[in-house]
Amino acid sequence: MPEKDEILIVDDEEMMCLVLSGVFSDAGYSVRTAANGEEALKHISERLPDVMLMDIIMPGLSGMEVLKRIKSIDEHIPVILMTAMAAVSGAVDAMRTGAFDYIAKPFHNEDLLRAVENALKKRQQKNVVVGTAEVKEEQRDPILHDMGTSEVITELSARTRKVAKSNFDVLVTGETGTGKELIARAIHSMSSRSDKPFIPIDTGAIPESLLESELFGHEEGAFTDARSQKIGKFEQAQGGTIFLDEVPNMSWQSQAKLLRALQDRAIFRIGGSSPISIDVRVIAASNTDFQSLIDEKQFRADLFYRLREFSIHVPALRERKSDIPFLVEKFVQQTNKELGKEIKGCSAAAMDALIIYDWPGNVRQLRSTVRGAVLQSTDVIEVQHLEFMEMGGGAATQPVAAPAIAFENGAPLKDHVKKHIAQIERQIILETLKSTKWNKAKTARVLQIAYNTLLSKINEYDLQHPTNSP
Incomplete structure (x- = not known):
């Protein structure tokens, strides 16, 4: 039985959706x-x-903003906009951005059904209609599915999709725990090489004396312990992708051999005399500042430029805090499934604490924290279930969602609560402003509040940009 075509309806009016x-x-x-x-x-x-x-007109992200993000994810999804007569000019602008059609409110159901039928026919003519659940699963964007839906991640997804269609080698940078290998796997899965091997190798975890053999292989008898021929990672990745994590850990000599392999698209096994042609895309990654390494003669400039045919930077979690609720929900669901539990999610106070925290270990640290919280919780994750393990092996600490509140004897409970909420709100706004580099429009979008409301809160809490402080 053929699968039904699926419509996603987006409207802030619940009755309209029904x-x-x-x-x-x-x-x-x-x-x-x-x-x-x-x-x-x-x-x-x-x-x-x-x-x-x-x-087209909704609180938070407008229909126009959503349209732009959708088109960067998959330009072939037909989007039909619904708009009041007064906003028709905006709908026309949206069509220039890539909307398929617009329907002015109030409308007849027949007109709406006809518009959807036309959109489906147009998509079929372009041979991009999704016919089976399996194909839909393949077309699902792995980055948006695993990393979030913030503006910065949407842009990252678009950049990753763009390079995936090429055969360029890629240099991925970002702090530890941001998801550099996830980006590498996404590039591979969305490329024409997806049916071939993806071979990851952590160059920092392999002793230098063994690294060349791991990468390029060796012939029997090439050295004392070479009792049989070994196929290296480059040959194992033939036709596919090799992911070299923390490539700056390689010695100067190993860097030279890697550069030669990339230039010639051929390798020599240790002890071998015949070149072996390789058809492999190389994705290298590091959490290090390459320019400082090049200046200090610890990394070859020619190898850096050879690897960086295309570069992708993965932002730290503190730079995209609006993705934290999405990630927390995903990790809770995964851990529930693993443990056979039904934890409902986080309390408001726990989510505030997760958003305020700076996450030096990034998404990897967030995942570990949420997993531990699910293990301890019996219903809803509370602040006391959150243990933050600092980078460098520090002790686990309980987060403080807001500055400590001095107890005023005799004050009504509602006054204590109001003061506590205000301090949490101030801290969340300040942290979000910092994460957006004090871009107030972006901060308002992240917090899903009106721009004027944000300005009022900034004034109320006397929040000042560091450069404007007295």
């Missing part, structure tokens, strides 16, 4: 709904719809 769900369900479509732009992007990260039907 009515349209009924219309399209009765017409034989599968339907999902989202109450805002952020929720829509989350749906898309899980599975691409066949058609989107979206209101």
